[in-house]
Amino acid sequence: MTNYLFPLLTTVARYAKARFVQKTYHTEAAQEHFLLKLLQNHQDTELGRLYGLRDIKTINQFCDRVPILPYSSYEPYTNRIFQGEPNILTPDPVVYINLTSGSTGAKKLIPVTKRFQNSLKQANLASMGFLADALSNKKRxxxxxxxxxxxxxxxxxxxxxxxxxxxxxxxxxxxxxxxxxxxxxxxxxxxxxxxxxxxxxxxxxxxxxxxxxxxxxxxxxxxxxxxxxxxxxxxxxxxxxxxxxxxxxxxxxxxxxxxxxxxxxxxxxxxxxxxxxxxxxxxxxxxxxxxxxxxxxxxxxxxxxxxxxxxxxxxxxPVFGAVYSSAEATFSIYPDLDADGSILAIESGFFEFIPEDQWEAENPQTLLPTEVKVGEYYRLLVTNYSGFYRYDIGDVVEVVGFYNTAPLIVFRYRRGGILSATTEKTTEYHVTQVMEDLQKEFGVFLEDFCITLSENIVEPYYLVNIELRPGEKIDNPQSFIASFEVKLKEANMSYSVKRPNNFISPPRLRILAAGSFAIVRQRQLAKGVPDSQLKFPHISGDREFLAGLVVEREVMLPGDLN
Structure with missing residues (x-):
């Protein structure tokens, strides 16, 4: 079987890729077709009757009649599915339930049907087709x-x-x-x-x-x-x-x-x-x-x-991203090796984008995939065969280009994953950029890092907690934290504005003992997070997140008297 499986699998994958690529020339039509077919299939479920899916005939009607909802709104329904009730979110039998890791938030129950699984399988096959062609181009x-x-x-x-x-x-x-x-x-x-x-x-x-x-x-x-x-x-x-x-x-x-x-x-x-x-x-x-x-x-x-x-x-x-996905959905497909931008998975879900100026609105206006702009950040909504509609997973993506008429997106951060001493909203993307630059500037490799807040909430400041890789050292740690300050101001304008006005006190560097982040990961695993699903947070507003770890050295900026 194995002798001919790979050529057969590659042929099927390349066909799936070609089919997907063809649809990217007609993104709007592909998305409308996916949505209307899904609504017809789900119209007689409990949620389908609640939202009147039977009477929805256009994308505009769907957006007008169905609210944007987070997981908490679906939780009563998924709990009933967990108990064995049929036809709640999906008409098809639930054959498995995805339990999310809970490493970046509360655990969620996501119903899986064969139809849902098959819709995601198309994206996986297309991804494999892109991979096969990319490897061939590089003689791999x-x-x-x-x-x-x-x-x-x-x-x-x-x-x-x-x-x-x-x-x-x-x-x-x-x-x-x-x-x-x-x-x-x-x-x-x-x-x-x-x-x-x-x-x-x-x-x-x-x-x-x-x-x-x-x-x-x-x-x-x-x-x-x-x-x-x-x-x-x-x-x-x-x-x-x-x-x-x-x-x-x-x-x-x-x-x-x-x-x-x-x-x-x-x-x-x-x-x-x-x-x-x-x-x-x-x-x-x-x-x-x-x-x-x-x-x-x-x-x-x-x-x-x-x-x-x-x-x-x-x-x-080379590194291949395959698909950008979660337990709830597959969002995009990577078209090449060493590429950050991935193509919206227009065969696997119906997608909407909430622009930044609408993030705080009670009823945000959304954009369709063909309406987004390169360089802008959006919250991503998905409707798919899991039975979730206009589901707000909390992911923030940047549009970095287009593949024919389908947007190329990059996941930047989870919206809930924001660090604020006041209201500066520092994201994981901000601090990751900074720490990457610092490693290059100081010629040092970190085992890992996490930015937390000081115990002092009246004059709060950032704690830059790092663990050095074995054999590594920072010759001038005060210069390291000074450079962190400069680079974070460049990365996050809001932080730059609030720091000089003393809304936020100067940051401090904490060099942790070897094995510190292994301890933190073990704590997460002890909470029931599967080790293959573990996502380590690089910012945390929980002042106790790193409690009990050994701090070998704490370094302040010159003139820091706090």
Whole structure:
């Protein structure tokens, strides 16, 4: 099957891409067709009857009659679906419930039907078509991939519906396809423990010298794969050489038996890897998989901060964004390697854009995809087969161009993710830009960072909390925090206006002990956030977010007397 699956899959994907590209010449018509077909399908659901979907015949009628709503307005309905009630938001049976991670807000229940899943699958196929063509243009090949996501379900609802992370549902429902395109067996994704799962995924992936791609939800998780590879290189080589699975891994005997039956001793490959380990001092993807074609992970938002560290692990291997998506929707499709702009997924949802001057309006006026302007920021609304209409997820995107008549968008930040000592509204995008520039200016790599607020709320100031990578140091930390001040003023005009007038006191730098952000992530995991869905916030208005961490040094600006 595998011998001809990739050419067949590539052919299907290129067809999906061509179909999608054709529709981008007629974005308005494609969007209208999607919406009216969806409304007809959903007209007799409980929410469909409430909004009179049967009588809506145009986009304007839809926008006039259906309100813009956040998740909280849908929660009573999703709770009933969780209990097993049918025909609430969708006419089709709910086959799975996506439970969002809750790492950037409250957890949400998103009903998944086969029709909803199929609508998103079209975007995934088109994305794969773009990837296949992009790789071909660069004389690179598509082939076996490494994925380390967990496939553990969180449970079953009282109505008998399986629920868990969105990626878990996708992998479980697409198990056959997974088994064909990924190099590590499906069973390697079963352990819940992150270290155990990554170890056995890497063990099987190391067997394949011709691995073509590494996939993870977020860049931080790609770096975690690299960290495990570096940390356990010697143990992995020993297991590969002998065809064994380390006995210190906490695995069920039955699973060990299943994995052992698929693992074959490979002393020649182990010898090659040991030579790399001895000569380079560590195992990294660029050396152990010389034919690696791409890394697939999320772009936009805070991704660029982590991409700064990619070359040391991946060399010049390109990064592909695949799709910009969430548990609720797929928003856009990436057309090329190393591209930040992605094409609005006009086959997978009906989209509206709220311009900045309407963000505080009680009934904001929206724009259609063909009406947006390059360089402007918008809140994104989606209507799709999940049963959510004009749903305000809170994402803010920038329009960076057009692909034919469809907008190219970049995710910038989550609207709720704003830091304000007064009313300056500093975003993750602002601080990420600043910290990227600071790393370059001072020639230093940070393990991670988070900007929080001082305990003093009368004369508040920013705390720039950083953890340095092992072996890194800042020779002049006072210059570092001074440069942070200058760059943040440039990035956020509101901060620039409020700082000199003493509405906000001077920022302070806090250098945290090694391992600090690993502790913070463990705290989030302990709250039930799946490790493959973990999104680490780089700003937090919670003054207790970093409580208990060891501060090795606190640095003030000259003249700061607070």
């Amino acid at each position: 090949k598509f082939g076996k991939l490494l994925l380390t996501n967990s496939v553990e379900l969180l449970g079953r609802t009282p109505g008998g519906i399986e629920y868990g992370a969105a990626s878990v549902g996708v992998l479980r429902m697409g198990k056959f396809l997974y088994e064909q395109i990924f190099t590590n067996p499906f069973e390697t994704l079963l352990p819940n423990d992150s270290l155990v799962r990554h170890y056995i995924c890497l063990l099987f992936a190391l067997c394949n010298r011709n691995l073509r791609g590494v996939i993870a939800n977020f860049p931080m998780l790609v770096l975690r794969i690299c960290d495990y590879l570096e940390r356990y290189g010697e143990e992995l080589i020993i297991d590969l050489e002998k065809g064994t699975i380390a006995n210190w891994l906490d695995l069920e005997p039955e699973l060990i038996s299943r994995l052992q039956s698929k693992l074959i001793a490979n002393p020649l490959r182990a010898k090659e890897l040991r030579h790399i380990l001895n000569s380079e001092g560590r195992l990294t993807p660029k050396f152990i998989w010389p034919n690696l074609s791409f890394v697939a992970t999320a772009r936009g938002g805070t991704s660029d901060f982590y991409f700064e560290r990619f070359p040391s692990y991946f060399g010049d291997t």
